[in-house]
Amino acid sequence: MSHEQTSLAFRENTVRALEDTALRAAMKQAADTFGTKRADAFAPVADLEALRDRASAIREDVLANLPMYVDRFVASATRAGATIHRAKDASAAREIIAKILSERGAKRIVKGKSMVSEEVDLNSHLEAAGMEVVETDLGEYIIQMEGESPSHIIVPAIHKNRRQVGRLFADRLGVPYTEDPQALTKIARKALREKFLSADAGVSGANFAVADTGSLVLVTNEGNGRMVTSVPPLHVAILSIEKMLPSLTDLPAFLRLLPRSATGQTMTSYVSVITGPRKAGDATGAKELHIVLLDNGRTEILAGESRDILKCIRCGACMNVCPVYRTVGGHAYGWTYPGPMGIVLTTLLTGMEKSHPLVDASTLCGACVEVCPVRVPLTDLILGLRQRKVRDRFSNPRERLGMEAFGKAAASPGLFVLGQRLAGAFWPVVRALGGKDVAGRMPAPAKTPFRRRLP
């Protein structure tokens, strides 16, 4: 299933989302649950701010020396027996992976959750090549069955309620209807267990890649990530280059922050550190391990003014607290990554021309900055992109004219007072010229300006 980007239709998407009462209810419940759980999980952490500083500093160091860390990772992972592939863009990544799989005659592929694989639209490509691709993360399994894309980077099916999942499973799997999450989980366990045991290959993402040792780190809860990476004979991991950490001793700081930020857990059920494929004397690991390192525009982002977005560790906390995300859900953003981090990443990865309405999808309230465990300056980044939107002439031309006129007036007291006097009389004209997008929701000027109401 291929998903066209619809970020340009952000406004229309939000209107549709607001009318979807099931979605609104699901998002409200999610927001409340996430908020309390996250706060509870962090409460016992002594010196949280120092921990965030440390994690932020590690990520900054990684970005400052990214080519060096990537090279080091490539050398270490190769030494550990993995085969590394560098993919410049999405299509290169798709082709590399399809080639690895088809050359080995792989027909059935089990997949762990990977946002990077969503970014490059891997599934549709492999399916077109005649492979069966089975998403095994419960949330991903649900939306794959529905033909949808994830609406959250941690909880992909967050927009669905238990009744919708119950009906879907009854329809597609021929099981009796139930809306009990525990029973639904058992149904998925049974259906997917067969797939794991008969799969020719596993495709996964990774949360981190460790430069010193060439290790991949997967932070998961369900155990499907462990299955995908250790049960089939072939394991292909796809990750973007910025996921580097210098050393395994850097990992604890992130293990303390990521689960708490993501799901409000002190620790996820599983953390797997995979260093190369199965070696002589081993009884664990895929026989063959291929690691695809995706650039897809990151090197360019790194050189630009928005580079700090690459510090992101994809915890999802910024979307959980974002008033816009919490109201409209993830699909409205129209591409792989939603919420505040998604605004920035989508605009940078797909280009302003394909995504410019997104940069306005923030109130700049700063809730995201407050929760981000690695201190990504999201509101600064969004503001920077808004300036770029105007600079690159993607903003509404009438709005631009109006703002330019206002800017001139505001810089000169004489003009400002004159404008104020005329504003009332000319308001109908301004409204008509501005159109409904620009002036439609602006209130009419007050009879007595605020300035003159002050004593």
Added chain:
Amino acid sequence: MSGADRERLFLKNAAIAAAGTHSVSDPRDLPATLGRVVASDLPVYCPGVTELEKAAAALFPVRVDDYAAATVTVEEVFGAVAETGTIVCVSAGGRAVQAGLLPAHHVAIVRRERIFDTLDDLFAAVSGSPPTNITLVTGPSRTADIELTLAIGVHGPERLDIIVA
């Protein structure tokens, strides 16, 4: 942290993560505890390599060599972390780490001197040349993918018991 404090903290955090927790002060008490934790007529996978595993294995008449066919895996694990209530499984020594993943019930025996205080201590110990697989296990397999409601036992074990010996 004293040994006793470390063990107490580990057991407390493991219990918070929904693991069953047990402690035997004398290895000779292991069989009795295991007998309470595992019904003896189930197909059990137990590698029977370490001393503790040998003692455990004698208890189970229905032992299987294929962990994918087992209902229970009983094994001694590499270590544990008190900070998070985590057990640590590693592939070194020809261990099948996934043996603790496929069966519905995982029983992990950990020696009390193998409990690390913190994640930092653990990773300092393994960061030099890590084995092919290090898996940190904290509680049973879980998901909150449907309405953020916790469900246990998605793909991994629905039950995790830890015995400190």
